[in-house]
Amino acid sequence: MKTVIIKEYGDFTIPDTYVLDLTQVTVKDCLGCWTCWWKTPGRCVHKDLDEFYTKYVNADKVIIFSKVTRGFVSGNLKTLFDRSIPHYLPYTTYTTGETMHVPRYERYPDVEVYYQGEFASEEGRKVYEDYICRTFYQFYFKGISVKPINDFCLEEVI
């Protein structure tokens, strides 16, 4: 099983995984230039994520340790989400009853998000969880789970 970890906190050593450590790495921000759709299809104009992209699109599972920031995903993680756009085609499809982009790759991994941090209200927690589920649904991920870090169980992940 190929697993990719994206982490904003903690020191989880999980064997045989590729780690993108966002406590050390600042992802270059999306420029909105559409190079990834019109000029070099599937490739971002920035090259800082090329190694990560290779691991990501070939993974079975992605685990994200997200630090709740102002009740949302951090700016750095949001930029990483923005920079997933190259993995989809510009074409749109309506078969689900709403607009979605067409996948570029045949399959996408599962995702487990474990978040750390407080919300001002239960509604705030729901907004955060719904946003992440929605995002990965539109990204054609199959298994999607979003849970507080207290629910993380290393044995289950390996």
Next chain:
Amino acid sequence: MNTIILNGSPKGTKGNSEIFARQFIKTMKHPCEVKYIAKENPQQLAEFVRNFDAIIIVMPLYVHAMPGIVMKFIEQLRPAKKGQAIGFIIQAGFPETAHERYIENYLRLLAQELNYTYLGTVCKGEAAGTYMKPEFMNKKLFKQLNHLGRIYEQTGAFDKGIKEKFGHPYKLSKFQLIFLQQLEQTGIGKIGWHKFLKANNAYDQRLDRPFL
């Protein structure tokens, strides 16, 4: 109200948010100042906006929410000074504004948590091509944005009627779905994309999977 407009597009002066912001202030008696999140240091900008009664962020929808650079600004945004207000204008590519409901919910709670008076979030779909269209095709949109801005200047609030019009369609109707599915099946929906790809000599690579 002394209002600052923040353009949240990574494309700054070259994007659709710029057009929306400029049209919003165009017919005001005293047009608001506009700053670009893409060009500023988020911490300094967060300090600067404390001098205003109201902040309006005009931005594109990026992956169902604000662009990463806008979240970096929000991370630095301080709790409101007494009576400060905040509002948002979001324009997006997809036609149905149901895609904006997640971020709308978040922005409302954010305003509440930081004690800002919430002016609301105006959402407009089908806006990705605004900068490419000849002026006459944008005429109606611009008039509506002018009106939105003027009413805002007079009342300190977003005009309900325009907000509602921009919000349509919230979901695609059966009829719209059939029409769009037709465009999809016949390949007509792809013609525009192929023009861009061909212009960049990238047509043959359009289905590439470079990271497999």
